[in-house]
Amino acid sequence: MRRSDGAAAAGAGLSEGDEATQAVLRTAPVLVLFWLVLSGHFEVLFLTLGAVSVLLVCLLSRRAGVAERDGVTLPLVLRLLRYLPWLGLEVLVSAFAVVRKVWSPRPALRPVVDSTPSSGLSVLSQVVYANSITFTPGTLSFDVDDDSIKVHSLDESGVEGLRAGAMLRQVRRLEPRR
Incomplete structure (x- = not known):
């Protein structure tokens, strides 16, 4: 048989x-x-x-x-459920900031291109990080390397926010425990 x-x-x-x-x-x-x-x-x-x-x-x-x-596992899904509300709040805060800047009588937009570190992230986490940057109004990730992501921002504050590392810390929390 x-x-x-x-x-x-x-x-x-x-x-x-x-x-x-x-x-x-x-x-x-x-x-x-x-x-x-x-x-x-x-x-x-x-x-x-x-x-x-x-x-x-x-x-x-x-x-x-x-x-x-980097397949989807139950622990990853549970960590994503904690990450997505945080990202949603960041998107809303950024959206209001962009609207305020764009609708200002004297918009002081000075676009900037810079890199934000992403070393030590898995491929899946790098994708999540780059997409999270792009989802956030006023910023756009356009090149992902092994150790950094190039970002376009409407002004320096968008890049400074990424340099502060809050989003990177949140994405690192998505990684499996080692």
Whole structure:
């Protein structure tokens, strides 16, 4: 009698492809839930587009090898639930600051490009950090290296805020305990 692939993999250890597939399968439900929460649409067209986008992200992450290196785990999801409200508050504070600067009778906008350190972060954490910078109004991350992220800001205060390190500390808290 022949054993199923799952039983054979469990008995002989998982191959690299099986591990990558399992990492993607663990990540997919999290992406589906995240997409549903952010979209808030439950019509057939939107659900279909969401399913296609999640499938595409899963395939691309498997092909890039991100899923098996930095896959989504329950502890990471729990840490993200603590991080996202913090990021939401930062986005709101930055949005009000940008509106105040832009609508000022004499806007004193002096765009600046600088780097913020990101050394010691995993690939997934670097992506979260760079995207968090971009989500925050007034700043845009546009180049990610192994040890830094280049940032464009409407003025020096945006870069100074990143240099203070509050966002980097929050992103480091997402990393697994070593």
